[in-house]
Amino acid sequence: MQAEDTENRARTRAEKGAEKGVEKVEGKNVEKGAESSHAESARRAYGLLKEAAAPDRHHLWWAVLWLAIAAGLEVVGPLLGKRLIDEHLLPRVLDWPAMALLLGAVVATGCASTWLRYLQLVRLSGLAMRSVQRLRERVYGHVLRLPMAFFDRAITGQLVSRVTNDTEAVKGLYIQVLFVILDSTIVLAGTILAMAWLDWRLMSLVVALMPCVLLIVWLYQRLSAPAVAKARQLRSDINAQVAESIGGMSVLQANNAQARFAERFSRTNEDQYTQRVAEIRANAWLLRPALDMLNVVLLASVIWLFGQRADGTVLGVAEVGVLYAFISYIARVIEPLIQITMQFSQLQQSVVATARVATLLDEAGAPEHGKGAPDAANETAAPGTPAIDIRHLDFAYVDNQKVLHDLSLQIPQGAFYGIVGHTGSGKSTLLSLLLRYYPAPRGSILMNGVPLDDIGHDAFRASMGLVPQDPFLLAASARDNIDMGRNLPVERIERAARAAHAHDFIMALEDGYDTLLGEGGSRLSSGQKQLIAIARALAGEPRVLMLDEATSRIDSATEQVVQQALDELRGQVTIIAIAHRLSTIRDADRIVVLNHGRIEESGSHDALMRIEGGLYQRLYLLQQLAA
Numbered sequence: 001m002q003a004e005d006t007e008n009r010a011r012t013r014a015e016k017g018a019e020k021g022v023e024k025v026e027g028k029n030v031e032k033g034a035e036s037s038h039a040e041s042a043r044r045a046y047g048l049l050k051e052a053a054a055p056d057r058h059h060l061w062w063a064v065l066w067l068a069i070a071a072g073l074e075v076v077g078p079l080l081g082k083r084l085i086d087e088h089l090l091p092r093v094l095d096w097p098a099m100a101l102l103l104g105a106v107v108a109t110g111c112a113s114t115w116l117r118y119l120q121l122v123r124l125s126g127l128a129m130r131s132v133q134r135l136r137e138r139v140y141g142h143v144l145r146l147p148m149a150f151f152d153r154a155i156t157g158q159l160v161s162r163v164t165n166d167t168e169a170v171k172g173l174y175i176q177v178l179f180v181i182l183d184s185t186i187v188l189a190g191t192i193l194a195m196a197w198l199d200w201r202l203m204s205l206v207v208a209l210m211p212c213v214l215l216i217v218w219l220y221q222r223l224s225a226p227a228v229a230k231a232r233q234l235r236s237d238i239n240a241q242v243a244e245s246i247g248g249m250s251v252l253q254a255n256n257a258q259a260r261f262a263e264r265f266s267r268t269n270e271d272q273y274t275q276r277v278a279e280i281r282a283n284a285w286l287l288r289p290a291l292d293m294l295n296v297v298l299l300a301s302v303i304w305l306f307g308q309r310a311d312g313t314v315l316g317v318a319e320v321g322v323l324y325a326f327i328s329y330i331a332r333v334i335e336p337l338i339q340i341t342m343q344f345s346q347l348q349q350s351v352v353a354t355a356r357v358a359t360l361l362d363e364a365g366a367p368e369h370g371k372g373a374p375d376a377a378n379e380t381a382a383p384g385t386p387a388i389d390i391r392h393l394d395f396a397y398v399d400n401q402k403v404l405h406d407l408s409l410q411i412p413q414g415a416f417y418g419i420v421g422h423t424g425s426g427k428s429t430l431l432s433l434l435l436r437y438y439p440a441p442r443g444s445i446l447m448n449g450v451p452l453d454d455i456g457h458d459a460f461r462a463s464m465g466l467v468p469q470d471p472f473l474l475a476a477s478a479r480d481n482i483d484m485g486r487n488l489p490v491e492r493i494e495r496a497a498r499a500a501h502a503h504d505f506i507m508a509l510e511d512g513y514d515t516l517l518g519e520g521g522s523r524l525s526s527g528q529k530q531l532i533a534i535a536r537a538l539a540g541e542p543r544v545l546m547l548d549e550a551t552s553r554i555d556s557a558t559e560q561v562v563q564q565a566l567d568e569l570r571g572q573v574t575i576i577a578i579a580h581r582l583s584t585i586r587d588a589d590r591i592v593v594l595n596h597g598r599i600e601e602s603g604s605h606d607a608l609m610r611i612e613g614g615l616y617q618r619l620y621l622l623q624q625l626a627a
C-alpha cells in the first residue's frame, strides 16, 4: 500500500504532461482529434490565424475593401460594354467622344480591377509571410521552453515539421481563405447581382447550372484525391530517404550499399512520378474538358433562351447588349466557382496543420521555478551545508516502474563525487533530476540548503555546468561552441579552453578560435569534441560541474588530460562525474555505486576495493582484466 503511494507520488506532473504531450503531438492522435472534432480544429486554426495576424489587422480590412472595389469594377465592365452596344453600335449612334469614353472606361475598369487585385495579393501575401514568421518564432520559442520529459517521446521529425511545414501551411490558409475565396466570393456575388439586374430569368438559368460546376470539381477531387495523397506521402518518403542516407553516409559506404539505396530511391521517385501523372491526367481528362463543356452548355442555353424570348421576331436592340453582358459574366461565374471549390481540400489540410501547431502551443512549458525565493548562490547558507543534498529520492519515468529508490546522498561543497554502476542502474536519471530536466518530488533534492524547485531559472543554470555523454556541437566556430550564445568575454572563453586543455588544439586549427567546426563538429576527433564540451561547461564558471561519461570517447592520454583538468578544479567546484571508465573517478573523494536505482556501496576507491566481492571491486577488476 505504501509502495503504491510512493509510486503514485513518483508519477510526476511532468510525466503526465509528457504523456499528454506525446498524445497530442503524434500524428495519429492529431488525426483522432481532427476526426472527432473538425469544427474544433477549424476554430483553433482560425483563432491562431487571428492572433498571428493581429498586428497587421488593418491590412486585412483594407484588402477586403479594395477587393470589393476591384470586384465592383470587374462587374461594371460588361455593363459598360452593353451600353456601348445598345446605345451606340446597334442604333448606329456614332457619338465618337461618348463611345471613346465608354470604351476607355471598359479598359480602365478592367485594368484598375486587375491592378487592385494584384496589389491586394501582394498585401495579403506580405501579411501571410509576416504571420508565418511570427508564428514560427513563437512555436520555436515555445519548443525551447518545453520540459525535457516532452522530448523523451516526441518524434523529432514531427516536431521539425510543426515548426517548418505546418507553420508554412498557415500561409496557405491566409492566401486561400483571404485572397482566393474572398476574392472569388465577392466577384461571384457581384456578377450574380449584375445579371439579376439585367435579366433575372437568365440569371436564374445561370444560377441553376452552377451546382454542375461544384459537382464536376467535387468529382475531380474525389477521383484525384488518392493520387494526390499518395504523391504527398511519397514526397515525404523521398525526403526521409535522402536525410537517412546522408545521416548514415559512413555506414552506407562502409557496407557498399550505395547501389541498393540508389535503387530504392529510384523506385520511390518513379512511384511519385506515376502518382503525379495520375493527378495531372485526372485534371486533363476530367476537370478541364467537363468545365469547358459546361461553359458551352451555359452559353448555348443563354442564347437559346434569348431565341425563345425573341418569339420569332428579330432580337430587340437592347437585348443584344444584354446577351453580350451575359456571355462576359458566364466566364466570371465559372472561374470563381472553380477557384472556391478547388481551394477547399487545400484549406482543409491547412486547417489541420494549423490546428496541430495550436496543439503544440497548448503544450505546457517547463514549470517556473523560484519565484521570489532565494537562489542557489545564497550567501547565507550555513557553513557545512552540503552543495547537494538528496533526501529519500524516488523517481519513475513511467507509472509503477521506479528507476530510483529511496536515494539519500550528501555531497559537500567542492567535493569530487564519482557515480558508477551497471548500464541502466539510474546514473543518468540521477543527473537529469539534479539538472531539473525532470521534476524530482518536492524537497527531495536541495542545493546549498535550498530546495531545487525554489531556485530561480537563471541562478540555477548559472550554477550548474554539464558535460553530456554526447558532446553536442553546433556547426559554428570553436569560440561560438564554447560560448553557446552566452556572450562571454573572450578571456573567459580562452581560460575555460585552457582549463579543459582544448586551447592548444584549437590554436592549431587554421583560424584558431574562429575556425568553423562543421556540422556536429565533424572537423574534430571525438576526444577533441569532448574537450570542447568540457570547456563550454567550465566557461559558465559553474558551482557544480556534472560530467556524464565525459571520458567515454577519449584515449587514455586525453583521459589523463581531463583528469588533470578536474584535479585543478578540486575544491573550487563541486564535481559529480558519471563514468564507466573507473580510472576517471579513481581519485574522487567518494564513489557512489548504484545498482538497480539503489545506492549499493559508497566510499573512496581504496575503501570500496576492500569490500570483498563488492560490486565496485568486481567492476574494477573486470576493467583491469579487459585492459
Ligand SMILES: Nc1ncnc2c1ncn2[C@@H]1O[C@H](COP(=O)(O)OP(=O)(O)OP(=O)(O)O)[C@@H](O)[C@H]1O
Binding pocket: 152, 397, 398, 403, 421, 422, 423, 424, 425, 426, 427, 428, 429, 430
Ligand atoms: N526518458 C526515459 N523514459 C523512460 N525510461 C527511461 C528514460 N530514461 C531512462 N529510462 C530508464 O531508466 C532506467 C535507468 O536509465 P539511466 O539512463 O538512468 O541508466 P544509466 O545508469 O545512466 O545507464 P547507462 O550507463 O547505460 O547510461 C533504465 O531502465 C532506462 O530504461
